[in-house]
Amino acid sequence: MQSILSVSQVSKTYGSGHKALDHVDLEIRRGEIFALLGPNGAGKTTLISIICGIVTPSTGTILVDGHDAIRHPREARSRIGLVPQEIAVDMFSTVASTMRFSRGLFGKKPDQAYLDQVLKDLSLWDKRDAKIMELSGGMKRRVMIAKALSHQPEILFLDEPTAGVDVSLRRDMWKMIGKLREQGTTIILTTHYIEEAEEMADRVGVINKGQLLLVEEKAVLMKKLGKREMDIALVEPMTAVPVELNEWHLSLEDEGHRLRYVFDAQAERTGIPSLLRKLADLGIGFKDLDTSKSSLEDIFVDLVEHKEASNEGAVA
Amino acid sequence: MTGVNFHGIWAIYKFEMARTLRTLWQSVVTPVITTSLYFIVFGGAIGSRIDSIGSVNYGSFLVPGLIMLSLLTQSIANASIGIYFPKFTGTVFELLSAPISAVEMVIGFVGAAATKSIVIGLIILITSAFFVPLRIDHPAAMLAFLVLTSVTFSMFGFIIGIWAKGFEQLNIVPALLVTPLTFLGGAFYSIDMLPEPWRTVSLFNPVVYLVSGFRWSFFGQGDVSIGWSLGVTGLFLLLCLGLIIAIFRTGYRLKN
Structure with missing residues (x-):
C-alpha cells in the first residue's frame, strides 16, 4: 500500500x-x-x-x-x-x-x-x-x-x-x-x-x-509475540512446585491454589498433554483449567523490558 | 496549497480584533479616559500658565505627543499580548503547525495590533478636539505617520511578546524603556526648551523623531527635520522586520 x-x-x-x-x-x-x-x-x-x-x-x-x-x-x-x-x-x-x-x-x-x-x-x-x-x-x-x-x-x-x-x-x-x-x-x-x-x-x-x-x-x-497462559486450579493447595514438573517452568499462584503454565501457542508442541499426564502420574488433582492469551499490553511490556535488559547487558 | 494564505492572515486578524471587542473597555475606553485626564491636568490646569510654543498654544501642542504616547504603548501592548498569550496558554502549537508563513503570521498579528492603535489614536484626536483648538496642516502625512508608527511599534511589541518568558518581562520593556523615552522624547515639550547638553542627548532618543515628525504633520513645525523623522522611523521599522525574520528562521523561543 x-x-x-x-x-x-x-x-x-x-x-x-x-x-x-x-x-x-x-x-x-x-x-x-x-x-x-x-x-x-x-x-x-x-x-x-x-x-x-x-x-x-x-x-x-x-x-x-x-x-x-x-x-x-x-x-x-x-x-x-x-x-x-x-x-x-x-x-x-x-x-x-x-x-x-x-x-x-x-x-x-x-x-x-x-x-x-x-x-x-x-x-x-x-x-x-x-x-x-x-x-x-x-x-x-x-x-x-x-x-x-x-x-x-x-x-x-x-x-x-x-x-x-x-x-x-x-x-x-x-x-x-x-x-x-x-x-x-x-x-x-x-x-x-x-x-x-x-x-x-x-x-x-x-x-x-x-x-x-x-x-x-x-x-x-x-x-507472533503472543503467549498463552494456562491456569490449573488444584484440588489441594501446594507449598512448592514438585521437581518432577521442572521442565514445564510452572509458577505457583493464588497462595498455592493454582499452577500457571506459560506456553507458545504457535509452537508445534505446546506441552499441555504431557503436563496433564504428569500431573495424573503424580496424583496431583485439579478441578479446572483456564487458558488466556496475552494482551498487547503484555507484549508491549515484554518488548520494552527485553530491550532495556539487553541494553544493560551491552553496557555491562 | 500554494500562494499567499489570505484565509490564514484574515483568521488571525479577525481573532485578534475579536479579542479587542471582548475587552472593549480595557482596549479603547481606558486610553481615552487617560488621555482626557492628561488634557485636563497638563492642558487645562498647568498648560494655561505656559506660553505658546512657536505659533501653537500649549494645549494644542500636546495633542500629537499624547497621541504618540498612546500609539507606542498600545501598539506594543496589543501586539506583545497577542503573540505571548498563545505561548502562555499553549495554543501556539496551532500557529506553528499551520501552513502559514512567518510573514503572513506577522501581517495578521501586527495588522490587528496596528489597527487597534490607529483607531485609538483617531479616537484620542477626536477627543482632543473637545478640549483644545486643532489644526492639521498635512493630513496625509499625519495619517502616514500614524500608520507607520503603529506598524513599527506593533512589530516591536511582537518581538517583546516572543522574547518574554513571563508577564513581568512582557511589561518590563514598555514600563522601563518605552514610557520614559516617550516622556523624555518631547511628548510634552519641545526639546529646544532643554538646556545643553540635554538637548543633544535627547537627539539620541528615537522617540524624539517620531513625535517631531508627527507634530510637524499637525503644525508644520518640529524639533528635527521631517526627513530625519521619516528616516529614523523607517530605520526602526526595518530593524524590527529584520529581527522578526531572524526569530522565525531560528525558531527563537517559539520552537524547540
Missing part, C-alpha cells in the same frame, strides 16, 4: 543534550490507523511535534504525501491535523468560532455546512455557541478534535486522545475515529491505553527511549 507519510532517519537532541529521538524510520500507509505505543518520555510526542512542524529535527527527512515537511512546510502541513495531548484552546472563544479560526488558519475558504456536520458528528451541535470555558473536560477534548478536523486533513494525529476521558466518551471517540477512517483519513494515535490500540489500530509501533523498537501489523504482532 502507498505511503502517505515517510519518516526517514529522524533524530532530535534538545539543547539540554537529551536525545529524544534516535534515527527513527517510519512509513505510514494511506488510510490506516497506526498506534504508537511507548512509556512516558519515549519520544512519541516529540516525533509527532516534528512531523507537524512544532519541533525542529536535528537530522532526518519527513515526506507528507510526497512533500518535504521541512523544505516545503506549507504543502505538508495543509494535509495534517493535530489533536495535542493538552487541551490548548482559547477559552473565551465559542466552539463555532474557534473551528472557523482553525479552518481559516489552514488556508481553507469558509464552509459552514462542513463545519456544522463536524459539530454534529462530534455531538457538539448543541454547544456550538457556548464559550469553551463553559464546557466539561470531555467536551473540550471533542472541541480539540473538531478544530483539527475543521480543515479536512488527510492525516490526523491524535496525541493521547482519550487521556482523562471517561469510559463512555472514550467509546464514543473510538467510534468517531473508526468513522474517520471509513472516510479515508489516515490516523496516527499515541496512547497509554493499550486496549485503545488493540481495539482500533491496524498496525502498531513501539517506541522507547527515542528508538522505534518495532512496527508490525497488530494481528501479526499478537500472533
Whole structure:
C-alpha cells in the first residue's frame, strides 16, 4: 500500500543534550490507523511535534504525501491535523468560532455546512455557541478534535486522545475515529491505553527511549509475540512446585491454589498433554483449567523490558 | 496549497480584533479616559500658565505627543499580548503547525495590533478636539505617520511578546524603556526648551523623531527635520522586520 507519510532517519537532541529521538524510520500507509505505543518520555510526542512542524529535527527527512515537511512546510502541513495531548484552546472563544479560526488558519475558504456536520458528528451541535470555558473536560477534548478536523486533513494525529476521558466518551471517540477512517483519513494515535490500540489500530509501533523498537501489523504482532497462559486450579493447595514438573517452568499462584503454565501457542508442541499426564502420574488433582492469551499490553511490556535488559547487558 | 494564505492572515486578524471587542473597555475606553485626564491636568490646569510654543498654544501642542504616547504603548501592548498569550496558554502549537508563513503570521498579528492603535489614536484626536483648538496642516502625512508608527511599534511589541518568558518581562520593556523615552522624547515639550547638553542627548532618543515628525504633520513645525523623522522611523521599522525574520528562521523561543 502507498505511503502517505515517510519518516526517514529522524533524530532530535534538545539543547539540554537529551536525545529524544534516535534515527527513527517510519512509513505510514494511506488510510490506516497506526498506534504508537511507548512509556512516558519515549519520544512519541516529540516525533509527532516534528512531523507537524512544532519541533525542529536535528537530522532526518519527513515526506507528507510526497512533500518535504521541512523544505516545503506549507504543502505538508495543509494535509495534517493535530489533536495535542493538552487541551490548548482559547477559552473565551465559542466552539463555532474557534473551528472557523482553525479552518481559516489552514488556508481553507469558509464552509459552514462542513463545519456544522463536524459539530454534529462530534455531538457538539448543541454547544456550538457556548464559550469553551463553559464546557466539561470531555467536551473540550471533542472541541480539540473538531478544530483539527475543521480543515479536512488527510492525516490526523491524535496525541493521547482519550487521556482523562471517561469510559463512555472514550467509546464514543473510538467510534468517531473508526468513522474517520471509513472516510479515508489516515490516523496516527499515541496512547497509554493499550486496549485503545488493540481495539482500533491496524498496525502498531513501539517506541522507547527515542528508538522505534518495532512496527508490525497488530494481528501479526499478537500472533507472533503472543503467549498463552494456562491456569490449573488444584484440588489441594501446594507449598512448592514438585521437581518432577521442572521442565514445564510452572509458577505457583493464588497462595498455592493454582499452577500457571506459560506456553507458545504457535509452537508445534505446546506441552499441555504431557503436563496433564504428569500431573495424573503424580496424583496431583485439579478441578479446572483456564487458558488466556496475552494482551498487547503484555507484549508491549515484554518488548520494552527485553530491550532495556539487553541494553544493560551491552553496557555491562 | 500554494500562494499567499489570505484565509490564514484574515483568521488571525479577525481573532485578534475579536479579542479587542471582548475587552472593549480595557482596549479603547481606558486610553481615552487617560488621555482626557492628561488634557485636563497638563492642558487645562498647568498648560494655561505656559506660553505658546512657536505659533501653537500649549494645549494644542500636546495633542500629537499624547497621541504618540498612546500609539507606542498600545501598539506594543496589543501586539506583545497577542503573540505571548498563545505561548502562555499553549495554543501556539496551532500557529506553528499551520501552513502559514512567518510573514503572513506577522501581517495578521501586527495588522490587528496596528489597527487597534490607529483607531485609538483617531479616537484620542477626536477627543482632543473637545478640549483644545486643532489644526492639521498635512493630513496625509499625519495619517502616514500614524500608520507607520503603529506598524513599527506593533512589530516591536511582537518581538517583546516572543522574547518574554513571563508577564513581568512582557511589561518590563514598555514600563522601563518605552514610557520614559516617550516622556523624555518631547511628548510634552519641545526639546529646544532643554538646556545643553540635554538637548543633544535627547537627539539620541528615537522617540524624539517620531513625535517631531508627527507634530510637524499637525503644525508644520518640529524639533528635527521631517526627513530625519521619516528616516529614523523607517530605520526602526526595518530593524524590527529584520529581527522578526531572524526569530522565525531560528525558531527563537517559539520552537524547540
